[in-house]
Amino acid sequence: MQALVLNGEWDPSDSYDVSERERRTGTAMDGSSVWKHPELRVEEQDRPEPDEDEVLVRVRYVGVCGSDLSMTAADGDGYMHYSAYANLPNVVGHEFSGEVVETGTDARLFEAGDLVTGEVTDYCCRCRMCRQGFHGHCENFEQVGFTVPGAMAEYVAVPEKILWDVSSLSRAYDTTEEVLRAAATVEPSTICYYGMYGRAEGVVPGDYYVFHGAGPIGLTGMNVARAAGAGMVVAFEPSDERRAIARDLGFEHVYDPLDRDPVETVRDATGGEGADVHVETSGAVEATYPVIEDTLAERSNVVHISNAGSNPSIALRKYQGNAAQIYGSEGHTGQQVFPRVVRLMAAGRLDNLPLITSTFDLSDAEAAFDRARERVDGKVLVEV
Ligand SMILES: [Zn+2]
Ligand SMILES: [Zn+2]
The missing domain is CATH 3.40.50.720 (NAD(P)-binding Rossmann-like Domain)
Known part of the structure; x- marks a missing residue:
C-alpha cells in the first residue's frame, strides 16, 4: 500500500537528557531535541495486520494538522520543530475517517463496513494516570501518527477502544463522501x-x-x-x-x-x-x-x-x-468529547465542510503539506 512516511535521524542534542524509556522505545518525548533532518516521502509498504484488539481501517480522508507541519520543519541545526512525542520513521496522519475492513480476534465493537474516526492517544488503562481517569495523560501512551503508524496511508490498524462510529452523520449529510469528509474534521x-x-x-x-x-x-x-x-x-x-x-x-x-x-x-x-x-x-x-x-x-x-x-x-x-x-488544555481524550462532537454534527448543528478548502490525493500528499504550510486554508485534506 501507499503511505506517507516521515524519516529522521536520532541524534539527541548535547543538552538533552535521554531517558531510559526513550532509549528503550525509540520514542522521543521532545522531538525537537532528538530528531534531526525530518524528511517526508510517499512510500510503498505492507498493509498492516490488526492486533487482537485492533481493527483495520481503509482510510478515506486525513487532515493535515499543524503538528504534522511542525514535525516536517527544522531549525538551523536540523532539529525538527515539533517539541512533543515522536518515533521515526513513521506514517504520519491522525485526523482521519474511513471504513472498517477487518477486525482483530478480540475486537468486538466494530464490524466490516462501519464508518469510523479515531482519537489520537491510545492509553493502557493500568497506569497511575489511567486508573484515575486521566487517559489522555497515560504514562504508557502511544499516539497514532506520532509514535505508531498513522493514517496517511491506504490502511491503518487502530486499537478499537479509541475509534468512534460516525454512521449517524448520514442524518446531516446526503452522501457517504460528505459523511467521511466531515468525519475527518471531528478530531480537530x-x-x-x-x-x-x-x-x-x-x-x-x-x-x-x-x-x-x-x-x-x-x-x-x-x-x-x-x-x-x-x-x-x-x-x-x-x-x-x-x-x-x-x-x-x-x-x-x-x-x-x-x-x-x-x-x-x-x-x-x-x-x-x-x-x-x-x-x-x-x-x-x-x-x-x-x-x-x-x-x-x-x-x-x-x-x-x-x-x-x-x-x-x-x-x-x-x-x-x-x-x-x-x-x-491538551488533546481531547475521554470526557465524552468525541461522541458529543459526532452528535453535534449528526444533528446538523456543526458543519465543518465549508472549512475544507483544499483536497489532495495521497500520491500527492507532499503537495498537501506544501499547501498547508502557506497557512491560508481552513483545512487541507488528503484523500485516499
Ligand atoms: Zn491534529
Ligand atoms: Zn495508562
Whole structure:
C-alpha cells in the first residue's frame, strides 16, 4: 500500500537528557531535541495486520494538522520543530475517517463496513494516570501518527477502544463522501471542545467568546462554540484568507488584530462587558494575553490551547479582580468529547465542510503539506 512516511535521524542534542524509556522505545518525548533532518516521502509498504484488539481501517480522508507541519520543519541545526512525542520513521496522519475492513480476534465493537474516526492517544488503562481517569495523560501512551503508524496511508490498524462510529452523520449529510469528509474534521473539533467544556467550568449558553487565532483549530472551535449556543463569537486572525473563510462560515465579528485595536474591538462588540470565554489558539501569546487581560468579563474562562513557544508575563491582579481563571488544555481524550462532537454534527448543528478548502490525493500528499504550510486554508485534506 501507499503511505506517507516521515524519516529522521536520532541524534539527541548535547543538552538533552535521554531517558531510559526513550532509549528503550525509540520514542522521543521532545522531538525537537532528538530528531534531526525530518524528511517526508510517499512510500510503498505492507498493509498492516490488526492486533487482537485492533481493527483495520481503509482510510478515506486525513487532515493535515499543524503538528504534522511542525514535525516536517527544522531549525538551523536540523532539529525538527515539533517539541512533543515522536518515533521515526513513521506514517504520519491522525485526523482521519474511513471504513472498517477487518477486525482483530478480540475486537468486538466494530464490524466490516462501519464508518469510523479515531482519537489520537491510545492509553493502557493500568497506569497511575489511567486508573484515575486521566487517559489522555497515560504514562504508557502511544499516539497514532506520532509514535505508531498513522493514517496517511491506504490502511491503518487502530486499537478499537479509541475509534468512534460516525454512521449517524448520514442524518446531516446526503452522501457517504460528505459523511467521511466531515468525519475527518471531528478530531480537530474536539481540541477546543475539550478545552471549553471538558476543562473550563461554568461555560454556559449565551456566553461571549473571543478566539485569538482562526486557523484550523480556531475555526473548528468557533463552529463548536456557535453550535453550543454562544451569545457571540469574535475572532482575531491576521490572515486575509482565513478571515474570509470565517466570514463564509457565517461569523460576523472577524478582525485583523494588526489592523485595529483588539481591546477596543472586543469592548465595542460586547457593549463593554468583555469576553466570558477567551480561547487562545494562535500561539502568539505575547500579543494575545495583554488583550485577554484587558477584556475579561466577570468570572471569565481563558482556555489555553496553543502550543506556545514563549511565556507571556501574566497580570495576575486582573484575573484576581475579575474572578477569572486560565485552563490549560491538551488533546481531547475521554470526557465524552468525541461522541458529543459526532452528535453535534449528526444533528446538523456543526458543519465543518465549508472549512475544507483544499483536497489532495495521497500520491500527492507532499503537495498537501506544501499547501498547508502557506497557512491560508481552513483545512487541507488528503484523500485516499
Ligand atoms: Zn491534529
Ligand atoms: Zn495508562
